[in-house]
Amino acid sequence: MLEEVNLEQNEDEKEIVSQGVHNYSQEEDYVWPTDDRVLKKLEWFKDQKLALMMHWGAYSQLGIVESWALSDADAEWSRNCIDWDVSAEEFKNQYFNLNKSFNPVRFQPYKWAEMAKDAGFKYLIFTTKHHDGFCMWDTKYTDYKTTGKDCPFRTHKYADICAHLFEAFRRQGLGIAAYFSKADWHIDSYWSEKYARGKYQWRGPSYDPLEEPEEWERFVQFTQNQIKEIGTNYGQIDIMWFDAGWVTKEISQDIRLGEVIDEIRKYQKGMLCADRTIGGPYENYVTPEQCVPDKPLNVPWESCITMGTSFSFKYEDEYKSPREIICLLVDIVAKGGNLALNIGPQPDGRLPQGAIKTMEGMGQWLNKFGECIYETRVCAPYKKDGVAFTQKEKEGKVYAIHTYTDESILSKEEIFIPYIEEFKNIVCLNTQTEVEYTKNEKGIIVKLPKEEQGISTIAHVFCLNR
Template identity: 40%
Template sequence: MKLKLLTIIAFSLTIHANAQQHNTSKDYTPPTDPLVQKKLVQWQTEKFGLLMHWGTYSEWGVVESWSICPEDEGWCERKGPYKDNYFEYVKAYENLQKTFNPTEFNPQKWADAAKNAGMKYVVFTTKHHDGFNMFDTKYSDYKVTDPKDPFSANPKANIAKEVFSAFRNDNFMIGAYYSKPDWHSNDYWWRYFPPSSRNPSYNPKKYPEKWEAYKQFVYNQIGELTSDYGSIDILWLDGGWVRPKSTIDTSVDWQKSIPYDQDIDMPKIATMARKNQPGLLFVDRTVSGEYENYVTPEQSIPAHYLPYPWESCMTLGNSWSYVPNDTYKSANKVIHILTEVVSKNGNLLLNIGPSRKGDWDPNAYSRLKEIGKWLDINGNAIYNSVGDSTIGAQGKFVFTNKANTVFAIYRADENENKLPNEISIQNLTGKKIKSVKLLGASSKLKWKQDANSLQIAISDKLNQNLPCKEAWSFEIDY
């Protein structure tokens, strides 16, 4: 009966990919710690990373965490047998711990696929807002390694540790996603008061001892992640409403609605975490200041080049978490997103949600394989490059730079299989061009430089032997 009920819920809940939009912060504060500066420079050269949202919510195939949030928003909508009883719904949701058993979990398979796709860093969800821990924390029994969870008997039960180890062995930078709010914790959603929003169910100022207990809980868990899980490069902190009240930007609707000061003492946390992991990058999303080492626009790309470190986090499918029969972006679409992001000086963090069984949808693997083939040919225009702040996008072209080289990337339409016979690129002023070539092509190009432009002739022979599809990269050397 329980299994039947869970199946009904799984097929009746609505999925929302854009559950929480995160705006780009107004201000950026460069780090002063030399080790953090060095790590940040390394991260900026990597350009392409993998994000994974995974938790018990994959059992139902529903939006991550948000369906237990008692807010009147589309992404918090509940359906199924418990839709009219919030408390019964939460009970059923938390009981998913007793059925979560991803026996197909093989992190090395993911690491290999991501490496072949050209990804260079990974950010894994150690705990989302619902408070379910994908690591063996000592401070909660709501975790994958607790005996209530059937997967706890598996040798790979400490999922975060296994993921980090597999990707680290393939030379990835390692990022730990961690939710600052915890809706399972009795020190955040105190059972004495029923929750009414994503915020604490009590006023921290009125009950300071309760809030101090919660601050210690967060401190302890971040201490575990930065001391017991090998080398960590990035601490990616989500849940931007947990922040000092002085940092709230009232021009942003969701921040304007934050009712309480939720200061968790980030200086104390950062001091401890960086003692454990020197040079650790902090990504305190949307909280401007010294603990937002790079900014993270969500499901969007800024309109223009940004002069500071940033990263667009986007879904490969429509949802952050696994959804059966989700629609996945084409390789063409992802490559266009990647090239636009890099041309504007950013990195792309592409999300894939593993299933309840512990694997990705086959479509995710095929997309990554196609993207990897493109990067094998065009990676020189992406990795270690910097965005273009002077030339500006021109038609289907975006631009990246390296020392005395400009890369002009022509982004083809979905069914476009050849380049125009004549190409004109403007605003290449001030330097004499030495050579022009198409990455991956052996044939020489005919070109000429005018005062303010570059003209390139594309032969029929070249168009019949283009090295790839999706986008073509011209290397222009000065």
């Protein structure tokens, strides 16, 4: 009976996540909040546009995909960079002991926050714990944490990583989103060898919660206690961001998330909850992963995409250029979404130099052109003929953003903007000058002003004043 249930759960769960990448909820599954404070917070969320996402934990020491290699059901794709002469059980034992060597003595939370602000980020999404269960805060419910007796980092002044990182980002005026995995592969009330499966583990619990309700309730209480700990002991939390979409009532893994979120909201007024892939009243925005929807969504959303090739730190990783990131951001914002751009910190506590270089380039561009990104909303025709549109309706401003994937801008003399609504004049933000144009039934032909080469060659940005 247990084996049959687990096989059925695996089939259901495959639709949620494939090779560590989650699917995302559809618009028809979205439930608009009824709490006015949550609705107000959603407007704040839609203003922000750009988040710094960080996957950081003991796994960064290995330079492999975070957590997933622990799951025997995910071995085929997640252990491809691990010595296959090492048995699965030996590897899992070595992985779980990484807390004993995690010692990021070069961690500088206030420096991270300064760099994030300068790069144009508006809020932080930080992994308080991933599926492996290693906690980046001083939780009292497990010793598997940065402040635990076996972790050498416990004596460092920044040992409670979440506490210091959240405070550092708040001081820069940036929002805080706490990533939390609903699955925990370290705690024995979720994964345990005493049940029928033995040592073989998949992403879900090692038992059927319907057949072992007391064991499941033990896990529920542990999980709820940790969520409340973050939500009440770590200052203002703007968003709680929940991963592990297979932990859901529909496949008998009900952690009763709603009741704990309702309790936290007594203190964190209007706090958003992103219960990924679940739909319903506690998925306040949807989260495409490593992809961008083809068209605008009519609900709040945020794409989480890596700056490099991996969410966790990867040795000698290659990072997207400022041009690639800005083009990606423009595409997302024109469709009404936010970009959560992920960087995996190094095991020593520093950010990779390749990531820092891209952040600096992003900041230069957004410092000059940020008005067409931040606090904007969608504007038809959204994106057409290589031009993306955003608007600030109350200010009577429409922005037309023509991005360039290379330096082809240098040979252009004019640009076509497929916009047919009325407006008074057009200002090119590259030069802060009014430009000449002609109109026809399909749109506007703008004569490009001369400008110096530099960061503005990533895009031409025009403000159409209505």
